[in-house]
Amino acid sequence: MSLVQVTDLTVEFGDLRAVDGLSFTLERGAALALVGESGSGKSTVASALLGLHHGTGARLGGSIEVAGTDVQDASDAELRKLRGAKAAMVFQDPLSSLDPYYAIGDQIAEVYRVHTRASRRAARARAVEVLDRVGIPDARSRSRSRPHEFSGGMRQRALIAMALACEPELLIADEPTTALDVTVQAQILDLLHTLREETGMGLLLVTHDVGVAAESVDRVLVMRHGRVVEQGPVAGVLGAPTQPYTRELLSAVPRVDAARVPSQASEGVVLEASGLRREFGRGKRAFAAVDDVSLTVHRGETLGVVGESGSGKTTLGRMLVGLLEPTAGEVRYDGHARVGVNPAVQMVFQDPVSSLNPRRSVGESIADPLRARGEHDEGRIRGRVTELLERVGLEGAHYQRYPHEFSGGQRQRVGIARALAADPRVIVCDEPVSALDVTTQAQVVALLGELQRELGLALVFVAHDLAVVRQVSDRVAVMRRGRIVETGPADEVYDNPQDPYTRQLLAAVPALDPEVAARRRAARRELASA
């Protein structure tokens, strides 16, 4: 009997059919990845496996069998026995997935006690044991910490420890690494791999990231709009996709090893930063988010700034556009020292949700720079906004629409149009595509490239994703802890990294080829044990 047997599963929320006739099996000890973009229904499937739709008003059809339990027919009590004990789940955001008010060890012990008749003391001991197992150093004392006292990677390890507590037969990991930095992601994926090898449990990995899937599983199931697009062994599906969508998906994934057509950069320096430093907090709590950073941006070129969370790249970006005043150092635009914002230096923001005022029509948002400049002629404003909307691939008729009526990618296009409305010469893009699906990501990146060529824009592209940065950048600066550790032409930095940190970063990038992935994993293991 298979560990998981899903037959003809449909899930409906009201009028929406999130999952439509899905069937798959997962054998004991095997690993399967559900890969898909937003709205493909992959997480819905994961939840359905644990019967989490019970009592939520969702309508389910078909059958689900997990570790011998018929999830569809199970009573609440039976479901509780399944959850955590036979099948455990690891969630995307480890911070919000743990109760902020209780010590991590207690939370694990609580789960353990639900499924065993263990004493409090025994449960605590078990918690320490599993925490130790997932590589939390000094597990006994750390088990008394609360989640916010852990780093992101440690929290994810703790969540995995919770999943391990009852030695489940199946581990469901729902985007387990999405919120993590690339180096941490690699560690977590390695951990999952090791655990699977050692315990023989089955793994169902839900991810949007083809690379993550390639690193971790034997079989892949590509989903789109609630249906199966293609499924099969990972090498087959990723190596020789049969379906157009799979091919599209794969081609959209930026490659860290692909060189880029350089843009027409000129010699003229348009933006220059020297000795930038920015501190937050006062007194003893003060720390420098950015420390002594100098860089130049030339007319028409793209400067990539890459770094993990906390590296200070966003702070740097905000100082470049004038949203933050540096504590020390200065930013010169066109050779002149500058204070405050300047419409010629614009920004495209990471979060397409928060970067547009939900209460104003997108047209009004785009018209802001025009009006601020003193344009009063409504006809001209409308004309220009329509032009901009069309330029970024939207329709002029979208003027009256509100942000929530757009998808993430479209919203990001609106953000670009708004930046363009100011007739900028430099646009700082702060993680412009990290919140988008890969296919959308590729489109937006392409749009930025087009606009750059057309308008001779200089771009500063701030991102954590090494592959995307390589794809767009002429020159690259690698940041770590507020400083630039390495800078140079993109190809040089990527192909021949000088700084150990850069090398570490590159080594952590998931590879699409399972064999390469296995090789790299071995290398990382060596690096770690060394």
Place this chain on the structure above:
Amino acid sequence: MSEALVATQAPEALASGASGARQFWRRLRTQRAATVAAGIVALLVLVALAAPLLTALEGQDPTTYHPSLIDSARGGVPTGSLGGISGHHWLGVEPQTGRDLFARLVYGARVSLGVAFSATVIQVFVGLVVGVAAALGGRWIDQLLSRITDIFVALPLMIMSLALLAIVPQSFPRPVLVTLVIGLISWGSIAKIVRAQTLTLKGLDYVAAARLSGWGAWRIARRELLPGLAAPVITYASILIPVNISVEAALSFLGVGVKPPTPSWGQMLTAADVWYQAAPQYLLLPAGALFVTVLALAVLGDGVRTALDPRAASRLGVGTGRGRGRGREAVTTAKEESA
């Protein structure tokens, strides 16, 4: 976020980013209780506005004495059964005076609702100005305004009202004065909420984008921040209105509220509580009216909160702007699938 668990909150998830008056009404209408409550509130406002018409229909007014309908020897208790309910006096008459209770109740609605609504408007206005100024001003302005806010939170409303209501010349219309006093003293909580919310909004990218557009601070506050404050402020206001009705009643109890012959519910309650045994309906009418109003406003408030933004707004009940430090301030990203 897994769509499974948000399924029940599907409309809310939508709400977090969505807006627009139309969506708001649509979402409000989907909540049956809130719709009924909104109807009741509308009805109450209508009754208050149409008080002269309604009493004309009954053929009574709120100030005329009817000595023949009360028993002077027994303290002025109404002579008729059920407190003197009749075709002429739909809800009976007031003890001691024989004034028509229906007329006094509907006219009382004018004062009570008027005072409560207007006082709330003032509280919201002052709270908005102070809260926004504190959040947007420099460190010193923030410190100063926050301390001032603390002072107003610590000042006992009742006591200051007693004093202030005594200071102002009596020629000043009482309902307006009561409104002003309530409004100008107890705006501290709302200012704290506004400050906290403004600080949150200030950090949002669209405000940064507006700055990059070249707009000045005033315009940004007006166009980008104020609309974002609507949800918490409206929610809190719906809690404040019934509180203000009660405060008006308490001020009447302490003898400094709205003055006769102007009827208000608070004043009726104050006069009526001792009649609980001799003429129960005299107490039950204003108490019932107050209860229905508070209930309706509370339910409507919940509905508005849900319709505007359930997750953000529910934090507001705290009223002290302790949103800080709560880790999940971060806006949901598109990576979280929404079914």
Place this chain on the structure above:
Amino acid sequence: MNGFGGFLLRRTIGTLATLLAISVIVYVVFYVTPGNVAQITCGPRCSPEQVHQVAQQLHLDDPLYVRYWHFLQGLVVGQDYSTGTSVEHCSAPCLGLSYQTDQQVLSIILTRLPVSLSLVTGAMVLWLVLGVGTGVLSVWRRGRLTERVLTGLTLAGWATPVFVIGLVLMIVVCGELQLLPFPQYVKFTDDPEQWAWNLLLPWFSLALIESAAFARMTRSSMLETLAEDHIRTFRAYGVGERSIVGRHALRGALAPVIALNANNFGSAVGGAVLTETLFGLPGLGQELVHAVSVVDLPVVVGVVLVVGFFVVLANAVADVLYAVADRRVVLT
């Protein structure tokens, strides 16, 4: 803990500044309040000469700033006063003497403070129990009849002014059913049992009104917490609903409830004015209302300062508790 020491220092300075500001406001407000203090003190039929003598006696003819300065002096170094037959010293911090009774304001406050504290703390325990209990029950039984009934009841408590609730409760419970004695303040040190027995009704009257806010707060915070991701985690691990509601959701509501409690402490003191007046409890609220009615400025300032001090203190304590309840919060 340096952070905590700094917090204490900042809070103490802030509190002193706030109280000073409050005292100035009260002085100014009552200075312009109508009511000839000397005439009230002297009696209605006093002649202008007598009134003038009394005014001199009480330093009422001094300019406002001089009177305020004397007040501050009294606070710091105390002041001497004459009883007619001898000179007494009111030691620092001296809040002055009552115009009406010639007693030291501080001693008036100290005799009445225990009453108000008994009332408010007892009521606080009750409203926390009632409010949080109702909130938890309505979450536990959400969507069912229980929830609606509970919601209705708490709103009824909220909607009814305290003097109506108090009087009706008293008439019914003490007068008609004779279950409890008509409340009279008995000192806790004299007879704890009678103390509680007598205060039960005032506690209930005050608590009923405040508990509605707590029920709503608890309910909405718990519902909010229930919608959070970590609840999903525990559901996905088979943790039962009882533990999820009673342990995790309630824990999430704790911090906001603490914050609300501090906030409502102030309004409860306001409600205590009405409660004390109604039940005839000789507390600060009753004293204050009386002092206001006879423009007894030293008593008014003293009581407002003490009340303000407790409100500010409650807020500071709440901030500490809040930080304890939610370790992520940094005290500022």
Place this chain on the structure above:
Amino acid sequence: MRHPSVTSARAAYVSLALVVAAGAAACGPKDNDANGSSGDSTPHKGGTLTVLNSDPQTDFDPARLYTSGGGNVPSLVFRTLTTRNRADGAAGTKVVPDLATDTGRPSKNATVWTYTLKKGLKYEDGTAITSADIKYGIERSFAPELSGGAPYLRDWLVGAADYQGPYKDKKGLSAIETPDDRTIVFHLNKPEGEFPFLATQTQFTPVPQAKDTGTKYEEHPVSSGPYKVVKNENDGEHLVLERNKYWSAAVDDQRKAYPDTIDVQSGLDSSVINQRLSASQGTDAAAVTTDTNLGPAELAKVTGDKELAARVGTGHFGYTNYIAFNPKVKPFDNPKVRQAISYAVDRSSVVNAAGGSALAEPATTFLPNQKSFGYTPYDLFPAGDTGNAAKAKELLKEAGYPNGLTVTLTHDNADNFKTSPEIATAIQDALKKAGITVKLQGLEDNNYSDTVHSVKTEPGFFLAAWGADWPSGGPFLAPIFDGRQIVKDGANFNASQLNDASVNAEIDAINKLTDLDAAAQRWGALDKKIGAQALTVPLFHPVYKRLVGKDIKNVVISDWTGVLDISQVAVK
């Protein structure tokens, strides 16, 4: 009737009634609706009497108290030269000797009054009471530290106007002589036939100078009466009195002093007091109140309950609620306007607003309707029960207001059912029928008191009330209508600012009389004469209805106080 403590401020003339009427419910024999439980058994000594009051017994110092006839609770501790006769009804309006052997021996023109103390009078510590102590007690009432008493001593004693009391002025008052330990002589600056009435006030209480502690004396005043103070908490909020063993009935034929202990609790809400008395649980069974009336709502309940009704005492205190005019303000300078308003007033509505016919009696005379005041019935502007709107309109037309008139009526915002908003609205409603539009101006208590008692700010048309310092026409009419009592820069009670030589002369003439019955007749005549000027519109005289606990016996209610006399009450 509700009297939250904030509104029952001890301000202005209201306090006259409150302190004087610091009495309680009772059942006078003349009232057929009340028949106290005292009827069937004889009173015995012993037990504890509980007094449930709304206002604290503040300033429990004989110098500071403002009482009529020595007050109710104060009279248990403070004996005075004379006192009121502790008898039911009209007999109770007589002055009788207390510490003195008689009510005073006047000189021929009543400017010198001589008293002799009884033998064997002692304080609570057993020391003897001397006439010097009485002199000292009076002197200290002049100290600004101990202000609060009635103005008469200052007005009447020779050379007292500028006296500042013994603390500042060691020489003392030369107007009082104490030739020996038992004799005291008062020299007045004008004839005052009613001096024996004044001698009932607590300022005539002996205070031993050695025991005087100034402003702290109130915490433990030295008793000369049947009870001494054993506890005085929070400035009179809780007062416990116990027997003074040095007092004896042999030297006091007025006070019965049946209970062993008297426990005075105050600061209570008036409705709570009435609820407690009607429930009569535990110690409340032996409880009375000296300051809280039954309100209309409670009356409605009580009248339906025989047991309760039997425990209601009814009394009359000399008190008049009226509309005052200030003829210096237009249009009230026109007598026809004042008359029109007199005609238009609907006394039945006003009476209802004041609590109904059981709690108020309509008044057409300024003097209270009691013989001792010299009550002479008249109704010069007959308005009937509900007002004579036609006659009022006619007068207005004559006065030049054919289309009616708009006036402002000033009233107190305090919830006292005397000058309060309820009364004002009743008048507003009545005058509407006569074409007079009344705007109401309600003032906070202190503000009201300041405004209407200052000639500078006095409005033209306001609600007022006046209570007697003792049951005679003198203290009732003189402060209100004597032109020489107009106070330009202080509290003025002559609201009409009447300064009529013939009225002044008549007041002087009556004050010379030491035959109080003859004086009463002439006060009555003077009242009617002044009434013709329509300077006031008398509205009603209040009636006191008060509950007593079910164990209370020997309830005596005099027409002097209108409330039960605590010194007569027994609980066994």
